[in-house]
Amino acid sequence: MYRSHNCGELNATHINTEVTLSGWVQKSRDKGFIVWVDLRDRYGVTQLVFDEERTSKEMMERAQKLGREFVIQVKGKVIERASKNPNMPTGEIEILVSELTILNKAIVPPFTIEDETDGGEDLRMKYRYLDIRRNPVKNNLIFRSKVSMEVRNFLSNNGFIEVETPYLIKSTPEGARDFVVPSRMNEGEFYALPQSPQTFKQLLMVGGMDKYFQIVKCFRDEDLRADRQPEFTQIDCEMAFVEQEDILNIFENLTRHLLKEINGVEVDKFPRMLFDDAMRLYGNDKPDIRFGMEFGELNDIAQHKDFGVFNNAELVVGIAVPGGNAYTRKEIDKLIDWVKRPQVGALGMVYSRCNDDGSFKSSVDKFYDQEDLAKWAERTGAKPGDLVCVLSGPANKVRAQLSALRMELAERLGLRKPNEFAPLWVIDFPLLELDEETGHYHAMHHPFTSPKPGQLELLDTDPGAVKANAYDLVLNGNEIGGGSIRIHDKETQATMFKHLGFTPEEAKEQFGFLMDAFQYGAPPHGGLAFGLDRLVSILGGQETIRDFIAFPKNNSGRDVMIDAPAAIDDEQLKELSLQVTVNK
Amino acid sequence: MYRSHNCGELNATHINTEVTLSGWVQKSRDKGFIVWVDLRDRYGVTQLVFDEERTSKEMMERAQKLGREFVIQVKGKVIERASKNPNMPTGEIEILVSELTILNKAIVPPFTIEDETDGGEDLRMKYRYLDIRRNPVKNNLIFRSKVSMEVRNFLSNNGFIEVETPYLIKSTPEGARDFVVPSRMNEGEFYALPQSPQTFKQLLMVGGMDKYFQIVKCFRDEDLRADRQPEFTQIDCEMAFVEQEDILNIFENLTRHLLKEINGVEVDKFPRMLFDDAMRLYGNDKPDIRFGMEFGELNDIAQHKDFGVFNNAELVVGIAVPGGNAYTRKEIDKLIDWVKRPQVGALGMVYSRCNDDGSFKSSVDKFYDQEDLAKWAERTGAKPGDLVCVLSGPANKVRAQLSALRMELAERLGLRKPNEFAPLWVIDFPLLELDEETGHYHAMHHPFTSPKPGQLELLDTDPGAVKANAYDLVLNGNEIGGGSIRIHDKETQATMFKHLGFTPEEAKEQFGFLMDAFQYGAPPHGGLAFGLDRLVSILGGQETIRDFIAFPKNNSGRDVMIDAPAAIDDEQLKELSLQVTVNK
Incomplete structure (x- = not known):
């Protein structure tokens, strides 16, 4: 047994208890006749003491040689500390060590493992496993885990079923570029990685699953902007037999639940703002209304x-x-x-x-x-x-x-206070958006979004004016979620594809499976997806998504820590060449 | 609002209530003067009634034309049923319909949506969204969701943090073949999809995360056997400052928690069996001891x-x-x-x-x-x-x-009773396994598994006899989980790679990032991974993994429903050719 307690839990009630602790040497102070060592683990820091009077000479010498980040195990007695530290949960006590075992040595870390470190960002990214030992980063990862868990608790308690959708799928263009995966079982063919489980969740609605959710990775092979990762995590939700009002209510409640459980903040009913008003009053479809x-x-x-x-x-x-x-x-x-x-x-x-x-x-x-x-x-x-x-x-x-x-x-002016939360719904988004370069319209949300009732006819005469059953959830000037009521009949979906410039053949080729499914009794349905990465960073009071991800990638999409992607090896190369050739 | 209640909740206490229901027409019986319709949703079936006396002629006619799987909404009054059905939760009542709205028509489904269907397996796979409407499949998906949630509850309550590890990574061979993903940002280079987050979770231990878990997709580009999917889901766990005993205890408790919460079964302390005894007594490292x-x-x-x-x-x-x-x-x-x-x-x-x-x-x-x-x-x-x-x-x-x-x-003989559960640990697996074809040894678990104390020396003289700190959790003749105490120092890991036939350069090239990390104070650590797909199917009393997956793939790895993978298009092909050429 490596430990009887962790390094964050001992206090005055434990005095005289014999304990075993394991952890990392945070730092040590050697006064010659006495050595103090701060022992750190995930849960906190506990002070160890070795002194001439009560510690053997041999152990005293070993204690003096302990370096930063050595991994050690100690046995000893909890004693009252002479000079207490009221700022530390364990500040009332220290451990008089009777046994010291070095579990693993450590070479000098490239930066100090402290809340305020001397390490620059590049260095901390390269040695991410050391950066994670620092409280700010460690706490962010724990925070992210807590948010995910609270999301799951709320949705499960409200009847949602988490269903895993596939990652190796047929390419279905959704705006960005797909990552492709060569299939060695089927030469010349390629899987795609999903940009989102959009069509799958719609099929689940056709399948009667009714209330679906999934916390799921999504992939986009696109240029990386600041804080954009080629893979990102989405809280993906869909419901059947709902109108926009039902969806807004349930996900407003989810957000309110998170703000309460995670941030201890009670928020009133979220204001709703028309897209047109948001643009008119804030010049922005995700206004910060703090x-x-x-x-x-x-x-x-x-x-x-x-x-x-x-x-x-x-x-x-x-x-x-x-x-x-x-x-x-x-x-x-x-x-x-x-x-x-x-x-x-x-x-x-x-x-x-x-x-x-x-x-x-x-x-x-x-x-x-x-x-x-x-x-x-x-x-x-x-x-x-x-x-x-x-x-x-x-x-x-x-x-x-x-x-x-x-x-x-x-x-x-300091008006964007990180601990103040001002959520709102922006609703009635336009269905289509004009690409000023090409002069073509494309779907503002995605091609499965339904137009507002009675506006389908406008598509021919004034496409830019058609409003959609689409909504965004905005928090402190950030879009944290968005969704729509979907089209659920084959004819409307076909009309939509036509207006987006698909030939009937292209629509059938790419989305025939969905339109076919609509023929077998598709219920009215709609949903919403939250960007977990951004949601977590905003609830956490920070704008930087990277701080809440264990292994971020750099701007070229490489893992900053294991230096991926790798150059392909010869055998793989041969196989791929073969595929590409065969496909020609 | 599409519904005031769902189709599974109304009973005699609701008599005389005005309700709104939505769902699918399961079936209808038309006696001319009276029409009964079974309305189905995810939650159950409720009987609707239309009759000459109380229903308008126009609505009567529309009711008579309702086809199977039409999606409808009805308003009406809950009334007592003349002939009650004690086998149905809603069997005491029926709805006297006052308003009928057809939300979507349905063409005739290719098989009947009944518990016992007339559809063959191929047909049900092709129209998976219809198969999911059937209770057995629907309930399996709900069951899977419940198991995942209970796993998360248990682990969260025991201090584990769920950390998401990356999907686009550098290839690290783990036995099977990696799927590769061409990077268009870095021509000629490829990502790999992880076969498991093994190295990442070890780095998290080096990072002090202490107790990690993740329910995560893993990928193997290999020949598909029955019920093997190219992507599968793993409950991946790792702990620091633990010995084998600690790990066995916590995951035994997790399994016991699942058996109790999911199956209502209390199980005693799990027996532990040496690998050698399992082979001697059952000829099998995953004995069914029911x-x-x-x-x-x-x-x-x-x-x-x-x-x-x-x-x-x-x-x-x-x-x-x-x-x-x-x-x-x-x-x-x-x-x-x-x-x-x-x-x-x-x-x-x-x-x-x-x-x-x-x-x-x-x-x-x-x-x-x-x-x-x-x-x-x-x-x-x-x-x-x-x-x-x-x-x-x-x-x-x-x-x-x-x-x-x-x-x-x-x-x-009927001795393998699906509702009886006999878990056990199989421990002390061999470290290495002889490949009879090549005459080389390879890691039986994986190259990060530690040998039993004092056995490292045997590697030179009798490699096949070296036992590992490796264990499998076996349930009813199936391996549902497996893991090991890992190597946590650079020297032992290097020795291990040498014995697996890696040159020092190869070991550095492929796993240098991990061995480097070990130098900065790696704690003793170990873990375990459950195969969620198999765990769920066994807890569910069935051997077929596919029944518990929403969108299975067929034997060639294609999604059975959306017919993936797709042939790559010309633009993508050009880019890939370019990459392959550049790399040459």
Whole structure:
């Protein structure tokens, strides 16, 4: 038996108990006549003591030679500590060691295993197994496990069945590029790894499974952006005989359950916002509503006043920056530079200072009088002491730019508080999205999403205006989940594919299995998928997904720790060449 | 709202309640003046009634046209049924329908959706989404979900953390062939899909995670035998600071928890059997101990009696067949034919009838007298009325043959009772296994398994005799789990690789990341993995894994329902060719 207790549980009630502990040497302090060693395991740190009076010379010498991260086992008696440490759960006691066994030595780690480490990110990624020993990373992994477990508890208690869907499947394009897997059993043919279990869960609904969920890996062979992993984890859910309202209610309850169990936060009923309103008020389909700074559209009051920039713009829109009038001229110039950065892309910014005496001072005083500027303030909700920032241009672009500015300022003003949670539903998304490059429409959610009742006809005349039974769950400015009520009849699905540019043959080839299934009595159904990685990082108060993953991959998709992928060996190469040749 | 209740919950307490139900038309009986419809959903079946007196003519006509598997919604009043059905939870009531809505029509299904269906296996596999509507399959999927949830509950309550390990990894050979995944981000390089998260969980132990588990998909690109899927699910566990005893105890408790929660069965402490004893007594490393029929080795009493077949054999071994003396001569001849089938491979079988009067009648009376045969009976535990069956030949082969006969006879005698559970641990497995074809030794469990203390030296002189800290959990003649205490220091691991025929360079290339990690303070650790698919099917009282998987694959590895894998398209082909060429 390697241990009787762990390193986090002993306290004054254990004094005089004989215990056995195992763990890692966190650090040691050698005063010559006395040696203290901090022994660490997953559960905490316990102080060991060796001293001249009570410890044999031989053991004293061995204790003095213990290096950082040595793995040791000790037996000894729990004694009261002379100088107690109230900040440590085990701070009242220490272990007077009577037996010391070195279980494994350790060479010097490339960075210190402390909460605040001296290791840079690259080094910590390379030695991820050492990084995981550090409390912040270890606790994040434990946190992730807890969130998964609470999700499963809630869904199981609400009648959902976890069903495992296959990973080696037939390719069904879903927007991103599939990873493919050569089949050596069937030369020239390839499996795909699923981008999501979408079609499988729909088939389960056709199969009467009614309430399905799965916490499941999904795969996308695409360029990696920050915090995007080629494999990611989804909480995938689907229900039959439901309307949008049923789905919103159950997953709102799930989210509320998580916030309560994980974060100890009680949240009221989630607000619901139309997609169009989200875009109008926040320039964004995932608004962070922890703070105000709602957009005020100024076209009717700012245009036709001889200011050509505004007059020629599709949209003139502003926000009020709380306390922004305190900015110096230089600070405002820096802000203007910020919105002109290529990542934001504005051509300039107009502003109006709201003075404490109720007067205004704008960068366009030549064109707008005090009465005009008072209207701007009113429209953006600006109070004396605030700053009104105004952008103009094509509506879609200018909304995105002002949204970026809103988020940046909120960050600077400390309005994005990590421990405050403001969830909301964004509903009534457009069914289709115009690809401005190709001029083609594609499904905004996915091709299985149903249009709102009675809007199918609009597909021919005004496809961009068709709204979908689609919804996103947004938390603190992040989309943590999204879903839709699906199409459940063959005809509507065929119409949908037609409008997405599929020939009937292509639709049959790729999705015939699903449309065939719809003929055998498909129930109305819909669902939702949460991105577990992001959900966990937001509940955990951090934006970095990587901190909550045991073995992240770097930007090229390689495992940072085991240096994958590997070059293929000769035998495999031969087989693959053969397949490719045969297929030609 | 599609329903106020489900189809399995209404009973006499609901009489006079107005309800809304949705589901599938299981069947209908049309008597002209009255129509009964059985409405089915995941939860049960409820009888609907339409009759001339109380139903409008228009609705009556629509009810008469409802086909099997139509998806409908009804509103109506719960009324007492005239002829009650005590075998149905809803058998006291029926619904007098006031509104009928057809949600989706259905074409005639290719087989009947009944517990006993007319559909052959191929058809049911092809239309798996219809097969899943049948109670036996549906209940198996729900059962599987319940087992997974109970596993998670137990492990979470015992301090285990579920950590997700990556699916796109660097290839680390583990016996079977890896599936490979071309990386389009890194031309000419390939990921592998994990055969198990073995090395990752060991790195988590080095990382101090202490108690890890994961219910995880594993992949093997190998020939498919019956009920082998190219992807399968593993309950993967690992612990640090443990000895074999700790692991056996915790996973014995897990198994006992499952048997109790899932099957309502209380099981005593699991017996532990040495691998050598299992082979000697049952000819098998996964003995079914629900019944006796232990092997009796007869060399000392059956050899040197002028019967050349036995005299020349390495092993003469028999079993007692309970009540087997009742077999006719013809039946015994058939049994002899059975052991001579190529799948079993015995050259013949000797038998001795144990008559009720205490006398014996054997097929080798010429060589053995009553006293000899009495010893055979004693050695195999045969009683009057039994039949002693004896095989002889090379020890390994004859044990396997007699084990096959033992299992076959037990099956025929009804001794393998699906609702009886007899778990045991088989321990002290050999470390290495001789590949008779190549003459090389390979790791019986895997190369990370530690030898028993003090046996490392034997590797040079008698590798086949080295025992490992390896154990299997056996249930009803099936290996449901297996594991080992791992090597946790670089030197021993290097020695192990050397004995497995790796050059130091190969070992470094393939497993350097693990051996490097061991240098930074690796704790003693070990673990176990359960095959979830098999565990679930055995707890469910069935041997067929496929019944517990939503979307099985056929023998070529294809999904039986969506006909994967797909032929690769031209664009993908071009990219792959490029990669393969570059790599050359």
